[in-house]
Amino acid sequence: MDMDQHRYLITGAAGFVAPHFLRLLQTQEPGAQVLGVDLNPPTWTGAGVETQTLNLLDRPSVEATLQAFHPTRVLHLASVSSVAVSWKAPVESFQNNTNIFLHLLEGLRKLEIPARVLSVGSSEEYGRVDEAHLPLTENHPLNPGSPYGVARVAQEQLSQVFAEGYGQDIVMTRSFNHLGPGQKAQFVVSSFAKQMAEAKKAGLKQFTLTAGNTKVVRDFLDVRDVVHAYHLLFQGGTSGQVYNVCSGVGRSLDEVLTLLARICGLELTVDVDPALVRPNELMTIVGSAQKIHQAVGWVPELQFEQSLRDLVEYWQ
Amino acid sequence: MDMDQHRYLITGAAGFVAPHFLRLLQTQEPGAQVLGVDLNPPTWTGAGVETQTLNLLDRPSVEATLQAFHPTRVLHLASVSSVAVSWKAPVESFQNNTNIFLHLLEGLRKLEIPARVLSVGSSEEYGRVDEAHLPLTENHPLNPGSPYGVARVAQEQLSQVFAEGYGQDIVMTRSFNHLGPGQKAQFVVSSFAKQMAEAKKAGLKQFTLTAGNTKVVRDFLDVRDVVHAYHLLFQGGTSGQVYNVCSGVGRSLDEVLTLLARICGLELTVDVDPALVRPNELMTIVGSAQKIHQAVGWVPELQFEQSLRDLVEYWQ
Numbered sequence: 001m002d003m004d005q006h007r008y009l010i011t012g013a014a015g016f017v018a019p020h021f022l023r024l025l026q027t028q029e030p031g032a033q034v035l036g037v038d039l040n041p042p043t044w045t046g047a048g049v050e051t052q053t054l055n056l057l058d059r060p061s062v063e064a065t066l067q068a069f070h071p072t073r074v075l076h077l078a079s080v081s082s083v084a085v086s087w088k089a090p091v092e093s094f095q096n097n098t099n100i101f102l103h104l105l106e107g108l109r110k111l112e113i114p115a116r117v118l119s120v121g122s123s124e125e126y127g128r129v130d131e132a133h134l135p136l137t138e139n140h141p142l143n144p145g146s147p148y149g150v151a152r153v154a155q156e157q158l159s160q161v162f163a164e165g166y167g168q169d170i171v172m173t174r175s176f177n178h179l180g181p182g183q184k185a186q187f188v189v190s191s192f193a194k195q196m197a198e199a200k201k202a203g204l205k206q207f208t209l210t211a212g213n214t215k216v217v218r219d220f221l222d223v224r225d226v227v228h229a230y231h232l233l234f235q236g237g238t239s240g241q242v243y244n245v246c247s248g249v250g251r252s253l254d255e256v257l258t259l260l261a262r263i264c265g266l267e268l269t270v271d272v273d274p275a276l277v278r279p280n281e282l283m284t285i286v287g288s289a290q291k292i293h294q295a296v297g298w299v300p301e302l303q304f305e306q307s308l309r310d311l312v313e314y315w316q
Numbered sequence: 317m318d319m320d321q322h323r324y325l326i327t328g329a330a331g332f333v334a335p336h337f338l339r340l341l342q343t344q345e346p347g348a349q350v351l352g353v354d355l356n357p358p359t360w361t362g363a364g365v366e367t368q369t370l371n372l373l374d375r376p377s378v379e380a381t382l383q384a385f386h387p388t389r390v391l392h393l394a395s396v397s398s399v400a401v402s403w404k405a406p407v408e409s410f411q412n413n414t415n416i417f418l419h420l421l422e423g424l425r426k427l428e429i430p431a432r433v434l435s436v437g438s439s440e441e442y443g444r445v446d447e448a449h450l451p452l453t454e455n456h457p458l459n460p461g462s463p464y465g466v467a468r469v470a471q472e473q474l475s476q477v478f479a480e481g482y483g484q485d486i487v488m489t490r491s492f493n494h495l496g497p498g499q500k501a502q503f504v505v506s507s508f509a510k511q512m513a514e515a516k517k518a519g520l521k522q523f524t525l526t527a528g529n530t531k532v533v534r535d536f537l538d539v540r541d542v543v544h545a546y547h548l549l550f551q552g553g554t555s556g557q558v559y560n561v562c563s564g565v566g567r568s569l570d571e572v573l574t575l576l577a578r579i580c581g582l583e584l585t586v587d588v589d590p591a592l593v594r595p596n597e598l599m600t601i602v603g604s605a606q607k608i609h610q611a612v613g614w615v616p617e618l619q620f621e622q623s624l625r626d627l628v629e630y631w632q
Contacts, residue, residue, distance in 0.1 A: 059407070087481060090474075091375070091422050098470070099415070106407050141457055150477055154414070154470040158406075161466055165403060 006234075007033045009069055009115070011104070012077030013051055014038040016183050021075060021227040022049065028231065035069045038078070056100035063107045073234050074108070074117045076101060082186065083124060086148035097151035098158070105162050105170070116169040116239075118230055119159040123176040123219070123246070123285060124149040134250075135219075135288040138174070138242050156242060163240035171237035173230070176246035176287050179307055180223035181314035188212075189220065189256055190311060197315035200264040207261075208269040212276030214253040217284040219246045222302040222310075232296040246287030247300050259308050322550075323349045325385055325431070327420070328393030329367055330354040332499050337391060337543040338365065344547065351385045354394070372416035379423045389550050390424070390433045392417060398502065399440060402464035413467035414474070421478050421486070432485040432555075434546055435475040439492040439535070439562070439601060440465040450566075451535075451604040454490070454558050472558060479556035487553035489546070492562035492603050495623055496539035497630035504528075504569065505536065506627060508576055513631035516580040523577075524585040528592030530569040533600040535562045538623040541616040548612040562603030563616050575624050 006029060010018050013036025025032050026046060033048045041051035054065055056078055079097050080086070086093035101119065108115055126136050127145035144150045156172050163170040183190040192209065199207040229245045237243060254270075261268035292298050322345060326334050329352025341348050342362055349364045357367035370381055372394055395413050396402070402409035417435065424431055442452050443461035460466045472488050479486040499506040508525065515523040545561045553559060570586075577584035608614050 090478075091418055094418055094474075095415070099411070102407055102410055144473055145477065146481065147474065147477055150470055150473040153473060154466055157460055157466040157469060158410075158463065161461065161463055162406075165462070 005031045005033070006072045007070060008035070008073050008075060009066070009071035010034060010036045010075045010077060011056060011100075012038060012079060013044070014040055014042050015077055017077050017178070017223055017227060019182065020180070020223045021077075021230060024224075024227050024231055035065075035071070037065060056103055057095060059103050059107070062103045063111065066104075066107045066111055066113055070113060071115045074104065074115050075230060075234075076104060076117060076119055079120070081122070081148070083146045083148045086146050086151070090147035093147050094151045097148065098154045101155045102158055105158065105168065109162070109166055109168060114169065116171065116234060117159070118233055119155060119170055119172045120230070121156045121172055121174045121242070122149070122152045123174055123244075123287060125152045125156065125174055126285070128282065129285070131284050134284060135248060135286045136244065137288045138244055138291055160240060169239045171233050171239060172242040173233065173245045174242060174287070175226060176219040176221055176244070176285070178223045178226055179220050179311060181310050183223070183311065188253065192257060192260055193308065193311040194315040196260050196264040196266055196268075197312045199266055200312075201316055204266065206267045206269070208271055209257070210271045210273050210276070211253065211257075212273065212278065213281060214257060214270060214272065215283065216281060217250040217252045217286065219249065219286045220251055220256075220304065220307075221245065221247045221300060222307040225300040225302055228301070229292060229298045232298045233292070236296040238295065241295075243292040243295065244287040244289055245292060246289050248287065248289040249304075250284055250286040251304065256308070259305055260312065263305070263309055263312050321347045321349070322388045323386060324351070325382070325387035325390045326350060326352045326393060327372060327391070327416075328354060328395060329360070330356055330358050331393055333393050333494070333539055333543060335498065336496070336539050337393075337546060340540075340543050340547055351381075351387070353381060372419055373411060375419050375423070378419045379427065382420075382423045382427055382429055386429060387431045390420065390431050391546060391550075392420060392433060392435055395436070397438070397464070399462045399464045402462050402467070406463035409463050410467045413464065414470045417471045418474055421474065421484065425478070425482055425484060430485065432487065432550060433475070434549055434553075435471060435486055435488040436546070437472050437488055437490045437558070438465070438468045439490055439560075439603060441468045441472065441490055442601070444598065445601070447600050450600060451564060451602040452560065453604045454560055454607055476556060485555045487549050487555060488558040489549065489561045490558060490603070491542060492535040492537055492560070492601070494539045494542055495536050495627060497626050499539070499627065505572055508573060509624065509627040510631040512576050512580040512582055512584075513628045515582055516628075517632055520582065522583045522585070524587055525573070526587045526589050526592070527569065527573075528589065528594065529597060530573060530586055530588065531599065532597060533566040533568045533602065535565065535602045536567055536572075536620065536623075537561065537563045537616060538618040541618055544617070545608060545614045548614045549608070552612040554611065557611075559608040559611065560603040560605055561608060562605050564603065564605040565620075566600055566602040567620065572624070575621055576628065579621070579625055579628050
């Protein structure tokens with residue numbers, strides 16, 4: 001077997017990120033075999049590409065899938081990745097982050113499948129940080145502020161311990177805010193883009209948008225840059241190491257709104273609804289992308305405005 | 317209801333620590349109602365004391381028990397607390413530490429039972445530490461080195477998040493090595509005491525004991541001081557805070573062996589078995605007990621030699 005002919009298992013195949021990773025693979029590794037799994041998997045077409053229904057909480061099924069497919073690389077995207085959902089259903093959130101991941105790792109270990117695993121984590125692991133410490137480097141202490149954040153920290157620490165204790169090949173990320181075509185409207189920027197795309201389509205020139213605190217600054221990355229980073233980490237990341245996947249640039253929601261209004265040709269009024277302002281929300285979160293840059297040479301390639309244009313187009 | 321008449325739910329009732337806590341309650345809070353739960357609960361006798369079979373992984377049963385008993389205080393001792401077991405069965409270890417605890421917290425939240433919870437954690441949460449940072453204070457970063465350590469960190473971080481986010485009343489500990497009557501021989505000091513107690517009983521004057529690295533230094537605490545600390549934390553600990561429960565004194569296994577030999581009147585030879593020397597074992601772990609002392613006035617009361625005498629007597 002050509003060493004480059006990898007067998008990719010992708011969990012969370014029905015999510016936002018997976019199809020972008022698949023598209024990248026089809027360009028860069030046309031010979032790769034891909035199995036996408038999810039509770040309700042999408043239909044993927046193309047040579048060497050298949051999908052399968054799989055509940056990662058069902059350990060025997062996880063092992064059967066691993067045994068049958070024998071991946072060389074595992075991209076673990078499956079996650080109940082909403083902070084809000086984790087406050088409403090903390091047990092389910094925890095299980096569908098930490099426990100599902102542990103089932104995967106333990107299945108690979110028991111079956112002695114030496115796959116490289118990419119454990120996708122979140123900037124939510126940092127939690128409450130002092131703005132004096134921005135941009136956040138990977139050495140910054142983890143102080144998660146939600147059940148979701150705790151679940152992601154546990155996932156990362158389990159990765160660390162499995163890599164060191166059992167010698168498994170596991171690379172970890174802390175991925176910051178994503179945006180891009182295909183993103184659901186439950187995420188703030190996608191929601192803004194959807195509303196303005198619809199206003200534009202309706203021929204409006206003026207639009208009033210209701211929002212929470214638009215002064216908050218976040219580190220946004222186009223999903224196509226994200227999957228490029230993941231692909232490079234599969235190739236050149238170091239097992240047992242964690243990498244921020246972020247732009248290194250902070251942008252306020254005000255800035256995002258101004259750009260979206262310009263793209264849609266709208267005169268925008270923002271109506272701040274105090275009910276949408278989250279208590280104790282961190283004003284600014286920005287990561288440092290130095291480590292991943294030095295390790296695998298990754299830099300974000302898409303211009304932020306282009307990402308917003310593509311997101312607006314997606315909603316149109 | 318007299319505010320002092322607490323209703324204690326004790327998980328892990330069949331374990332080493334629970335009967336010591338029960339004994340303390342019967343002296344200090346004779347009016348307390350106590351329900352001890354475990355997979356195979358012991359028989360507890362006394363007024364207001366009962367036990368019940370409960371699998372904490374079974375969420376509906378956890379809720380039914382909480383609903384029926386309506387505790388005002390929950391002492392969560394249930395745990396698969398062995399590091400070695402966590403390496404052999406990481407999924408089961410994780411579930412029987414983190415998931416069971418989460419079921420308890422979420423049950424209390426859903427049923428709106430305003431009980432104070434004592435989340436018992438472990439010095440294993442600190443993991444790999446630099447000996448220059450000893451004694452360990454609660455501010456020291458957590459860097460768990462085993463699946464068990466990760467599970468305990470997740471338990472503590474969930475406690476923190478539930479205390480802050482939902483306003484639940486949760487006090488956390490990081491408890492260091494215990495010893496005392498009733499401890500199983502899978503723990504090193506109890507194993508030494510058992511072997512020497514048996515040698516003494518057999519009328520031997522000389523004894524050769526096989527051990528791993530006896531130079532390691534640990535922070536040992538008598539289980540009766542441990543439960544006293546827990547009782548004081550129920551009364552005076554601050555919700556959302558974590559407290560080391562430790563002696564603050566480091567003792568090498570060599571020192572322990574010398575004391576045990578003197579107690580048993582044995583001339584001891586130690587045979588070091590390289591197979592028992594753990595790789596990457598930390599040489600010295602000592603905690604700082606300052607925070608708990610300042611918060612609730614707790615100090616260990618039992619002399620170390622007395623603890624060893626009682627342990628030898630237990631094995632005789």
